[in-house]
Amino acid sequence: MPSEKMLMNGSQTVGEAAVRAGCRYYFGYPITPQNELPEYLSARMPEVGGTFIQGESEVASINMVLGASVAGARTMTSSSSPGISLKQEGISYMAGMELPAVIVNMMRGGPGLGNIAPSAADYFQATRGGAHGDYRTPVLAPAGGQELVDLTFEAFDLADKYRNPVMLLGDGLMGQVMEPVVFPDFIDLKDLPEKDWALRGCKGREARAIFSMILGQQGELYRHNLDLQKKYDRITAEEQRWETKYAEDAELIVVAYGTAARIAESAIEDLKAEGINAGLFRPISLWPFPLPALRELSKEIPKVAVFELCLGQMVEDVILSVGERAEIYFHGVPGGLIPTPAEVAEFLRSTVKGDGKVGRRMEV
Amino acid sequence: MSTEIEYKKVFGRPESLKDNPTHYCPGCGHSIAHRLVAECLDEMGLREDTIGVPPVGCAVLAYNYFNFDMVEAPHGRALAVATGVKRVHPDKFVLTYQGDGDLAAIGAAETIHAANRGERISAIFINNAIYGMTGGQMAPTTLLGQNATTAPRGRDARLHGQPIDISSMLAICGGVVFVERCALTTIKQIRKAKKAIKKSFQCQLDDLGFSLVELLSPCPTNWKMPVKAAWDWVNEEMVKTYPLGLIKDTTGYEDKK
Ligand SMILES: Cc1ncc(C[n+]2csc(CCOP(=O)(O)OP(=O)(O)O)c2C)c(N)n1
Ligand code: SF4
Numbered sequence: 001m002p003s004e005k006m007l008m009n010g011s012q013t014v015g016e017a018a019v020r021a022g023c024r025y026y027f028g029y030p031i032t033p034q035n036e037l038p039e040y041l042s043a044r045m046p047e048v049g050g051t052f053i054q055g056e057s058e059v060a061s062i063n064m065v066l067g068a069s070v071a072g073a074r075t076m077t078s079s080s081s082p083g084i085s086l087k088q089e090g091i092s093y094m095a096g097m098e099l100p101a102v103i104v105n106m107m108r109g110g111p112g113l114g115n116i117a118p119s120a121a122d123y124f125q126a127t128r129g130g131a132h133g134d135y136r137t138p139v140l141a142p143a144g145g146q147e148l149v150d151l152t153f154e155a156f157d158l159a160d161k162y163r164n165p166v167m168l169l170g171d172g173l174m175g176q177v178m179e180p181v182v183f184p185d186f187i188d189l190k191d192l193p194e195k196d197w198a199l200r201g202c203k204g205r206e207a208r209a210i211f212s213m214i215l216g217q218q219g220e221l222y223r224h225n226l227d228l229q230k231k232y233d234r235i236t237a238e239e240q241r242w243e244t245k246y247a248e249d250a251e252l253i254v255v256a257y258g259t260a261a262r263i264a265e266s267a268i269e270d271l272k273a274e275g276i277n278a279g280l281f282r283p284i285s286l287w288p289f290p291l292p293a294l295r296e297l298s299k300e301i302p303k304v305a306v307f308e309l310c311l312g313q314m315v316e317d318v319i320l321s322v323g324e325r326a327e328i329y330f331h332g333v334p335g336g337l338i339p340t341p342a343e344v345a346e347f348l349r350s351t352v353k354g355d356g357k358v359g360r361r362m363e364v
Numbered sequence: 365m366s367t368e369i370e371y372k373k374v375f376g377r378p379e380s381l382k383d384n385p386t387h388y389c390p391g392c393g394h395s396i397a398h399r400l401v402a403e404c405l406d407e408m409g410l411r412e413d414t415i416g417v418p419p420v421g422c423a424v425l426a427y428n429y430f431n432f433d434m435v436e437a438p439h440g441r442a443l444a445v446a447t448g449v450k451r452v453h454p455d456k457f458v459l460t461y462q463g464d465g466d467l468a469a470i471g472a473a474e475t476i477h478a479a480n481r482g483e484r485i486s487a488i489f490i491n492n493a494i495y496g497m498t499g500g501q502m503a504p505t506t507l508l509g510q511n512a513t514t515a516p517r518g519r520d521a522r523l524h525g526q527p528i529d530i531s532s533m534l535a536i537c538g539g540v541v542f543v544e545r546c547a548l549t550t551i552k553q554i555r556k557a558k559k560a561i562k563k564s565f566q567c568q569l570d571d572l573g574f575s576l577v578e579l580l581s582p583c584p585t586n587w588k589m590p591v592k593a594a595w596d597w598v599n600e601e602m603v604k605t606y607p608l609g610l611i612k613d614t615t616g617y618e619d620k621k
């Protein structure tokens with residue numbers, strides 16, 4: 001049975017959703033602004049027969065995830081930006097070894113220690129692999145609330161379906177704001193698809209190893225990379241997710257994701273009273289980026305305004321999607337300050353007028 | 365009356381070893397350590413229940429030689445990976461096999477904390493006082509005065525610090541129940557090593573806690589010594605910095621003579 005409507009902060013929401021999605025192994029290291037997630041699971045996991053370990057570092061935690069994953073379990077870690085940087089080597093290994101797991105990043109301001117305010121400055125890191133090697137991880141970007149629940153479930157399903165790490169990309173605001181949510185019923189672990197590749201000891205079969213190092217002089221690594229690429233191509237074809245709102249009659253399309261999209265949506269609603277019709281295009285999968293959908297939309301609407309909680313990362317994917325089909329404007333707010341809908345409305349007014357007061361026109 | 369002679373098999377390849385030639389150099393300790401681990405698993409009936417984690421180091425390809433399930437770990441992270449495996453399969457047998465750079469330098473934090481948590485894991489620690497795989501750079505275990513490609517004038521305490529005795533450091537951790545140091549360079553020590561490995565495995569089977577067996581291991585190639593000299597160097601020099609014998613035992617096992 002689904003749960004009652006509950007009021008929970010975003011971090012706790014992801015924790016409960018993970019448990020209901022069949023995750024019984026969580027490993028993580030504290031970092032603000034996502035501590036509510038490990039704190040929640042430290043109490044919750046024992047109630048469902050699961051395991052919570054506070055690792056000695058993010059490096060240790062991601063490698064515990066690697067071990068739990070290779071053993072066949074649904075497993076998760078979470079952190080915020082500096083900690084996610086430390087997990088990158090492990091994520092690269094898991095991509096090479098084709099191991100599923102969910103990694104949550106509640107982004108904060110950088111570079112370096114930065115600060116604990118929300119940010120979206122890890123877009124490049126999240127969508128371009130993040131560590132060394134030719135690999136990708138699907139990235140799902142909820143806009144908070146119920147979507148945190150739904151996309152946590154989807155993240156586990158995608159990870160298992162493609163045997164690949166999947167990132168859930170939120171930010172510090174989303175992690176701490178309380179919103180009403182409803183949880184689906186618990187997945188029965190027996191209903192999860194069998195992982196016949198997992199390591200459980202070799203009784204009744206040949207011994208087997210799972211590894212990412214591929215030596216050999218006959219192009220073995222070359223072929224492995226081509227195989228991985230085929231998988232990434234399939235993900236790109238089949239797993240694009242986005243939402244479009246208010247696009248009918250729009251003279252302007254606003255592209256934003258996550259918290260930035262929530263702020264932009266308020267600004268769009270405020271502008272309607274002034275007779276400015278702006279639509280919202282909200283990528284939900286950041287990789288694969290919903291490129292064809294945005295391309296089609298930009299054929300009809302000649303202006304695209306990109307708003308990000310960083311100084312311009314997703315805008316590069318927008319440029320790749322839109323090209324010269326429409327004018328592209330960008331406004332970004334770097335980590336450390338949370339912009340208001342009024343500030344975004346100023347950017348959108350300026351874009352409509354083309355007066356260049358807020359934001360800038362991108363050269364394409 | 366039959367004239368056939370009956371043969372009795374007295375020696376063979378353990379089932380826990382695959383029939384593959386190894387890439388280890390002549391005189392290297394890794395091959396001996398592999399054989400000991402495999403014999404112990406066979407004799408204790410553990411092969412089919414084992415999941416092993418090799419290091420990044422000369423033994424990175426151990427899964428080509430060991431005949432049981434294995435999972436690669438990034439350099440130094442074997443005990444974190446093993447922790448994840450063991451927590452999912454508490455009823456399986458989990459071991460790591462790690463070099464001194466892997467276990468005592470880059471992976472020192474993972475080692476200490478897995479040990480201190482008392483993870484039910486058996487760690488086989490190959491101390492050859494050098495980075496073998498990468499070509500003879502200084503290890504945290506390199507002896508004072510010993511030459512390495514990154515310590516061409518020999519290890520200097522003021523410059524590089526003292527060689528680290530991680531086994532003794534681990535012994536003070538609450539979760540650790542058994543630590544012993546043996547060498548792979550005399551028959552007597554090899555037999556002791558086998559006994560120690562078995563005891564470490566038993567600790568895990570009896571759910572007692574973390575255990576580790578350190579094996580002083582020759583690396584003739586990167587010590588730039590003939591095999592005989594390298595083995596002698598273990599027996600005469602290495603043991604001065606790393607004395608052989610029991611370091612910790614809270615198992616309560618009565619050692620059978
Ligand atoms: C993150 C990372 N850093 C460095 C290396 C390079 N590297 C591979 S093995 C090794 C040292 C191995 O030495 P040790 O653990 O003592 O094992 P041995 O080869 O002596 O058995 C190093 C530095 C690596 N693979 N990954
Ligand atoms: S380099 Fe040293 S440790 Fe590596 S295989 Fe050769 S002898 Fe053994």
Ligand SMILES: [Mg+2]
Nearest residue numbers: 463464494496
């Ligand atoms: Mg070494």
